[in-house]
Amino acid sequence: MKIALKTQFSQHLALTPQLQRSIELLQISSAELEEELAKAAEENPLLEYAPPDQHKEDGDLSGKAEVMQANWASSTPSSRDDDEDWDTRHEQQAQTTSLLNYLEEQIQSLRLDPAKKGFIFYLAGCLDDRGYLLESLDDLAIEIHQSLQLTPAEAFEQLQEGLTQLQQLDPAGVGARSLSECLSLQIQRRMTTDLEHKNCLELAFLLAQNHLIKIAQKDWGKLRQLFKQSEPAILEAVAIIKSLQHNPGLRFDTNVEQWVTPDVVVKLNTKRKWVVHSNQAFKPRLTLNQEYSRILKENNSKKSNSALHQKMLEARWLIKNIEQREETILKVAQAIVERQQNFFHQGNIAMKPMVLREIASAIGMHESTISRVTNNKYLACPAGIFEFKYFFSAQLSSDKGGSVSATAVQSLIKQIITAEAPKKPISDNQITNLLASQGFTVARRTVAKYREQLRIPPAHLRKN
Numbered sequence: 001m002k003i004a005l006k007t008q009f010s011q012h013l014a015l016t017p018q019l020q021r022s023i024e025l026l027q028i029s030s031a032e033l034e035e036e037l038a039k040a041a042e043e044n045p046l047l048e049y050a051p052p053d054q055h056k057e058d059g060d061l062s063g064k065a066e067v068m069q070a071n072w073a074s075s076t077p078s079s080r081d082d083d084e085d086w087d088t089r090h091e092q093q094a095q096t097t098s099l100l101n102y103l104e105e106q107i108q109s110l111r112l113d114p115a116k117k118g119f120i121f122y123l124a125g126c127l128d129d130r131g132y133l134l135e136s137l138d139d140l141a142i143e144i145h146q147s148l149q150l151t152p153a154e155a156f157e158q159l160q161e162g163l164t165q166l167q168q169l170d171p172a173g174v175g176a177r178s179l180s181e182c183l184s185l186q187i188q189r190r191m192t193t194d195l196e197h198k199n200c201l202e203l204a205f206l207l208a209q210n211h212l213i214k215i216a217q218k219d220w221g222k223l224r225q226l227f228k229q230s231e232p233a234i235l236e237a238v239a240i241i242k243s244l245q246h247n248p249g250l251r252f253d254t255n256v257e258q259w260v261t262p263d264v265v266v267k268l269n270t271k272r273k274w275v276v277h278s279n280q281a282f283k284p285r286l287t288l289n290q291e292y293s294r295i296l297k298e299n300n301s302k303k304s305n306s307a308l309h310q311k312m313l314e315a316r317w318l319i320k321n322i323e324q325r326e327e328t329i330l331k332v333a334q335a336i337v338e339r340q341q342n343f344f345h346q347g348n349i350a351m352k353p354m355v356l357r358e359i360a361s362a363i364g365m366h367e368s369t370i371s372r373v374t375n376n377k378y379l380a381c382p383a384g385i386f387e388f389k390y391f392f393s394a395q396l397s398s399d400k401g402g403s404v405s406a407t408a409v410q411s412l413i414k415q416i417i418t419a420e421a422p423k424k425p426i427s428d429n430q431i432t433n434l435l436a437s438q439g440f441t442v443a444r445r446t447v448a449k450y451r452e453q454l455r456i457p458p459a460h461l462r463k464n
Helices: 017-027 030-043 099-109 114-125 137-144 152-166 179-191 195-210 212-216 220-227 231-242 290-298 306-339 341-346 356-363 367-374 406-418 428-437 444-453
Strands: 047-050 264-268 274-278 285-288 378-381 384-387 395-397 403-405
Touching: 017 306, 017 367, 030 047, 030 285, 030 306, 099 114, 099 444, 114 137, 114 152, 114 444, 137 152, 179 195, 179 212, 179 231, 195 212, 195 220, 195 231, 212 220, 220 231, 264 306, 274 306, 274 341, 285 290, 285 306, 290 306, 306 341, 306 356, 306 367, 306 378, 356 367, 395 406, 403 406, 406 428, 406 444, 428 444
Parallel strands: 264 378
Antiparallel strands: 047 285, 264 274, 378 384, 395 403
């Protein structure tokens, strides 16, 4: 065996600390960036940090704003009050967690065949905000049996099995058709884990099923007579019932305020085109300490303080990374606005389908970079404040060979419901048929999901 030395050339990507730092800074929000820069200035004497409120400029946004995903239907931004400039307003929207999405995640994980999952998905889309199923299974079976090529009896049987599965999901009590059933479901689940209070739970179960009115009337004597139990035993069971959640979906209806600072501002120029401007008013500034820089420059040849020189190098790298971050965010925002001009003129109904790959190709960056930029980055426009990723939506095909975004379909659904007769609201199945008549093939379950995301109740709750 002959041993020899030879030279070989190869290319590889070295993920340097500077590159790692650049990636980290790109994916954090503006608020997190402020914290990072303030911390860096504390650790490095060569850096000087200026908070956003110390260099506020006229004409930029003058305050922080809450996350807003507006259902904008107006054709122009002129609906704002004339005496108040839109870019100084504090836009506000409640950011909520959807009960439907929470249930869908659980349904996806069930080890059932797709057909059975489909019925559970359908039922989840029929729940109201509280998590109750107010439509009867008979009515639902009649509504769907033809499209599934089943008899009403077969559809009812499948729905009954689906409801049993749905009622086993979290939160406990979801899928109930009445308060009595909601409480009973929760007690049944507790019975499987709390064996110590078995007798008390069994009594509470019987009370919840048939005697809630007597509990409300505090008719303890009648209940003692019916169940042959002492009053303390009755009261202990009633205490369990009172500890239960009457509205399983309540925690998904809690407003969560999330304050954000827009990274860019979108305004209409003189040519009626929407353009992007960096929101400099609320960006922190990081600069080199001029005194230390002068001292280092004067003593550069002597290299008298290698530690200080290292700090200078780190400071310059950080400032460069911040500049690159701002340039990348601006490029991505410009590419988004360029492709979504119709949205800023007309609202959600004009939203175009768009994917990350499209923006990555347009600005010559990797798709993963675009993904980082669109997360926790916001733009402000006359319609409100939107996260970059709000402008990316799936493409739905039409029978005419065209395409429309999922956001535009949501807007169509809202318009259909807004125009309905108050005494005869339109069901999700009818909405599906109306969309189909316009050339858009959308499943009934998808319509229900979009309606839920728009926070519009089902037809039976909209009836006036």
